[in-house]
Amino acid sequence: MPPFVGSLPNGAGLSKPESNIVTLDVGGQIFQTTKQTLSLAGSESLISRIFDSQSGAPFIDRDPELFSILLSLLRTGNLPSKAKAFDIQDLISESEFYGIEPLLLNSLSNPSQFDAFNLEKSLVLALNGRDSPSAIATTPCGSMHVAHGSKITSFDWSLRRKSTILTQFTAVDSLLAISPSVAAAGATDFSGLQILDLQKGLVKESLNWENMTRSSSTVQAIGSSPEFLFASFESGRRNSNSIMVYDLQSFSPVIEIGQNEIYGADIDSAFPATKLNWVSCYSLLMASGSHSGPSGVLGSIKFWDIRSGNVVWELKEQLDCFSDVTVSDNLPGIFKVGVNTGEVFFADLRNFGAENPWVCLGDKRKVVNGKKEGVGCKIESHGNQVFCTKGGNLELWSEVALSSSKKSGDGSGNRVFRKNFLGRVNDMGGSKITNLAFGGNKMFVTRKDQQNVEVWQSSGRGF
Amino acid sequence: MEDRNSESAPGPHHNDRVKLNVGGKLFETTLSTIRSGDSDSLLAVLSNRPTNEPDADPVFIDRDPEIFSVLLSLLRSNSLPSTARRFSKQELADEALYYGIESHLKAAMSPPPFTGIDASLVVTIRPASDGRPSAFTAASGDGSVWIAHGGQISSYDWNLVHTATIRTHLDDVTSIRRLWPEIAAIGSESAAGLHIYDISGGRHVGSTHWTDPSDPRIYKARVTAIADSPSSVFASFDCPHRENCVLVVDKSTLQITSQLGRLSGNSAKNMVPGKLTWLPETGVLVGSAVTSGAFGYSGYIRLWDPRSGEVVWETNEPGSGRSSRFGDSFADVEVDVDESILFKICSKSGDLAKADMRHLGDDPWVYLKDKNPSMRNTTGGGSSVIHCYRKQVFAGREGGLEVWSRVEGIEKGVEREGEECEGLYRRNFVDKVENSERGIIKKIEGGGDRLFVSREDAEGIEVWESSNSSVVVPVL
Numbered sequence: 051m052p053p054f055v056g057s058l059p060n061g062a063g064l065s066k067p068e069s070n071i072v073t074l075d076v077g078g079q080i081f082q083t084t085k086q087t088l089s090l091a092g093s094e095s096l097i098s099r100i101f102d103s104q105s106g107a108p109f110i111d112r113d114p115e116l117f118s119i120l121l122s123l124l125r126t127g128n129l130p131s132k133a134k135a136f137d138i139q140d141l142i143s144e145s146e147f148y149g150i151e152p153l154l155l156n157s158l159s160n161p162s163q164f165d166a167f168n169l170e171k172s173l174v175l176a177l178n179g180r181d182s183p184s185a186i187a188t189t190p191c192g193s194m195h196v197a198h199g200s201k202i203t204s205f206d207w208s209l210r211r212k213s214t215i216l217t218q219f220t221a222v223d224s225l226l227a228i229s230p231s232v233a234a235a236g237a238t239d240f241s242g243l244q245i246l247d248l249q250k251g252l253v254k255e256s257l258n259w260e261n262m263t264r265s266s267s268t269v270q271a272i273g274s275s276p277e278f279l280f281a282s283f284e285s286g287r288r289n290s291n292s293i294m295v296y297d298l299q300s301f302s303p304v305i306e307i308g309q310n311e312i313y314g315a316d317i318d319s320a321f322p323a324t325k326l327n328w329v330s331c332y333s334l335l336m337a338s339g340s341h342s343g344p345s346g347v348l349g350s351i352k353f354w355d356i357r358s359g360n361v362v363w364e365l366k367e368q369l370d371c372f373s374d375v376t377v378s379d380n381l382p383g384i385f386k387v388g389v390n391t392g393e394v395f396f397a398d399l400r401n402f403g404a405e406n407p408w409v410c411l412g413d414k415r416k417v418v419n420g421k422k423e424g425v426g427c428k429i430e431s432h433g434n435q436v437f438c439t440k441g442g443n444l445e446l447w448s449e450v451a452l453s454s455s456k457k458s459g460d461g462s463g464n465r466v467f468r469k470n471f472l473g474r475v476n477d478m479g480g481s482k483i484t485n486l487a488f489g490g491n492k493m494f495v496t497r498k499d500q501q502n503v504e505v506w507q508s509s510g511r512g513f
Numbered sequence: 514m515e516d517r518n519s520e521s522a523p524g525p526h527h528n529d530r531v532k533l534n535v536g537g538k539l540f541e542t543t544l545s546t547i548r549s550g551d552s553d554s555l556l557a558v559l560s561n562r563p564t565n566e567p568d569a570d571p572v573f574i575d576r577d578p579e580i581f582s583v584l585l586s587l588l589r590s591n592s593l594p595s596t597a598r599r600f601s602k603q604e605l606a607d608e609a610l611y612y613g614i615e616s617h618l619k620a621a622m623s624p625p626p627f628t629g630i631d632a633s634l635v636v637t638i639r640p641a642s643d644g645r646p647s648a649f650t651a652a653s654g655d656g657s658v659w660i661a662h663g664g665q666i667s668s669y670d671w672n673l674v675h676t677a678t679i680r681t682h683l684d685d686v687t688s689i690r691r692l693w694p695e696i697a698a699i700g701s702e703s704a705a706g707l708h709i710y711d712i713s714g715g716r717h718v719g720s721t722h723w724t725d726p727s728d729p730r731i732y733k734a735r736v737t738a739i740a741d742s743p744s745s746v747f748a749s750f751d752c753p754h755r756e757n758c759v760l761v762v763d764k765s766t767l768q769i770t771s772q773l774g775r776l777s778g779n780s781a782k783n784m785v786p787g788k789l790t791w792l793p794e795t796g797v798l799v800g801s802a803v804t805s806g807a808f809g810y811s812g813y814i815r816l817w818d819p820r821s822g823e824v825v826w827e828t829n830e831p832g833s834g835r836s837s838r839f840g841d842s843f844a845d846v847e848v849d850v851d852e853s854i855l856f857k858i859c860s861k862s863g864d865l866a867k868a869d870m871r872h873l874g875d876d877p878w879v880y881l882k883d884k885n886p887s888m889r890n891t892t893g894g895g896s897s898v899i900h901c902y903r904k905q906v907f908a909g910r911e912g913g914l915e916v917w918s919r920v921e922g923i924e925k926g927v928e929r930e931g932e933e934c935e936g937l938y939r940r941n942f943v944d945k946v947e948n949s950e951r952g953i954i955k956k957i958e959g960g961g962d963r964l965f966v967s968r969e970d971a972e973g974i975e976v977w978e979s980s981n982s983s984v985v986v987p988v989l
Contacts, residue, residue, distance in 0.1 A: 071573050073537065082537030084575045121536070122577050130577065131601035167665060167678035168641045446642065450682040452717040466682045470663050472642045475972055508641070509675070 073107040074100070079114035080107070087124050095149030116144045124150070129157055138208050159192035159207045159490035166435040166446055167470075168508035169493055171477045175503040177203055178214070183485060183496040183503060185225035185235075192490020193230045195248060196503055197222035202235065204248045207490060209505065215251035218244070226272040226279075228298065234279060236269025243269050243281045245301055255301050259283035261290050262311065273326025273335070274298060278356065280335060282323040288312075291322035293337055295356050307359045308337065308352065321350065327377045329353070332399065334362060336384070338375045347371040347389050363403050370395075373424040378431035381449060385429055385436045392423030394438055394447060396467060411447065411467045432488040437472075439483035442497065444472040472506070531560060532571035538578035539571060546588050554613020556588075580608045588614060593621045602672045619671060623656060624978040627962040629905045629916030629943050632977045633984070639973035640667045640678070646967045646974055648689045650697075651960020658965055659697060659712065660974055661686035666697060668712050671961065673976065679715040683708065690739040690746070692764060698746055700736025707736045707748045707760075709767065719767045723750040723760055730754055740789035740798065745770065745819070747798055749786045751778070757785035759800060761819055773798065773817045774824065781811040782829050790848040792870070797825060799855070801846040810842045810860040816873075826873045838862075838880075849901035856906050858897045863910060865899070865917055865938075881917060883940035902959030907943070909954025914944040914966060914977075943977065 181199030323337035340349030393412035643663025755778030786800030830842035952968035
């Protein structure tokens, strides 16, 4: 078989039967293509309907140049370079007309195009006003919401259009995108979790936790799984906390897990969860929280089975508590930054239930006169990599696939992780990174006192 | 617009013509034109279709007609028309791959033959993260390059388009060699062993370590240089206590087949080679080492026969050579593999010397002279590197890049005794003054029709190319 056949998106670029060829007249220019190519647009789209209905060459009263770009997109799956002559907004509206916007989105903002090793700081999205971003949320297609002050600004997947709404919060501390137009928002100084319609600027629903003391319920963290929405609440008097599980569609409560009442000085392991991660490979909810007290920073990481409402595994953090912790499904493991050492630690999820599963991935330096190097570090996993911020710098941790014959002296058992700094020399440093999020083929970074969002993506195709 | 006359086509038969309908536009060309692609290409397959009657409907190809017209011009004339500038390199490469005429596109898009006397900096390849290259290899001859930076290896194809980045388990890759089209051998001066990585798959394939059951001190040996022949890999290993040797490793099994030149490493004469070159013509392995200290440079050049394991020839500096050159030992050595000539650059005077490897003796060196007045102020003293590529010798002195090129057509009779090479080589700067200020040149390597230069503490790798189009700077 000749090699070109495999390179076709649909395996049918060459067509012999005449009936397969479709002739279109777009704005006076004749285009010919095949039914297979047009059917890639999906059965609902305008172009796939147009050749079904008529036998002659249908006339479409649109710009032929834009159509030729979209036809190339259908043929090859990539935008041709002449598309750069147009504003992406023209292409989006034209693709909406033909009903192939998902294809355009797929070619420009596909999560599979995310290349961690090739990320460059490519754009800076300015935010109006003087508030710096407090929380950031992304959707898989690459649209992004950023909360700054009492406002939430939403950017669409092309990052060319934005809209800003006003919320009831003074500052949003937790933000989670449920769909490109719906987000869940909460604050540590405001009662209730709000489901916001970001297009209309309306509160769709306000979810409250009925606590024992009948005080307000502030939101410490929000998380989600494909089915559920999780919220970590704390009572206004800060003496009780709980994690509520809601249905992601109807927002009706499903179960309440991990309710803690704090009586007297018994604060151990009763801190509210400040980060909720869904571990999809085990169908567990990872809830982590920490507390800085006179004896240092204490924390706990709990894995909840949300069907039974039981803790499956709890990690008590006393010696070098996490400053931030994340879980990776692909690797699979938990990663934390130690608050004292600032080092990245790894716990293999295959050692589930172990007493002290942490393996230091760094060079295990001694803690220098108790300086807390890990304070404020963020760690997030995306794909097969783990991203860790240290002040203004970004570290990328990746696993090296070693052949089985090789025995490694370091790393964890037989797994080897290696670190790289992200960015070129003039991208390094800068203000401290406050938020890190991933969506589409992009990484979003916000920094302290910077009224903007940095967009990192790999160079290559697209705009 | 595309229905050009094909009167120039040789065949008088009507059957020789081919009509194609690409995306709704009609093209007419000749069989010989579209047959010039690869034999299993889409166009060649089309040309082999039995042409029935002349009035048959043309073959329909569902692709963009504009790019096809560019590629058809390429097939007709073997050069890209100016309309090709509207398309990106990547787009043309993708489309050429579809039609199966990638080799034509490569030939038309690659720069003209590289000459050092007329080259300019075209681009600096900068990897996205940890961008200071620790090693690189211009690998195969198509102008592609693999760059090792911060423990990662990034590969760039013949178009200099980034194709892949992989993370190795080493933190500092200091030597890299392309063994197969997608397989690299790497070594580090901070971690032990020779490691083989699959660049396209991003996987570690295997490792080789130097061990000696009879000597427990042979342990944690680091690789300082790698060379390869069609069947073996040669890697110089250096132990922490400085004992060293060159291991011959079988390319397919990664088993050590023999050991060359095991040395104690206690003096400059027997330290580990920092450079290894295998000569295909004679099968000889050339190793060289240079070290510098308070008393200047010292080092050796040694030639091994890998089959017998014997040293064929060696020279040490200081210690051998002309007494007039005392104290002027070499700072770098390079082998011109095609011509079998050894070149060295002197550390003190900065002079270049060559030695014919077919007639190596006690003092084979012939010192090259050039009285180019613009080069008068350049002497050695700093760090110098040399590289031979396409019968030219490139020398980096500090940040400056110069080339020694041979002047062709000199009659033998003109040569005079004692200065036989004077007329043969001319020395010129490749770069401009501002280029030299970017940092000390660390490594120069040629590949395809490009020269790649890395500088100390500078991000990325410079790509120098020759060009046939003039640089016109409008002054108004």
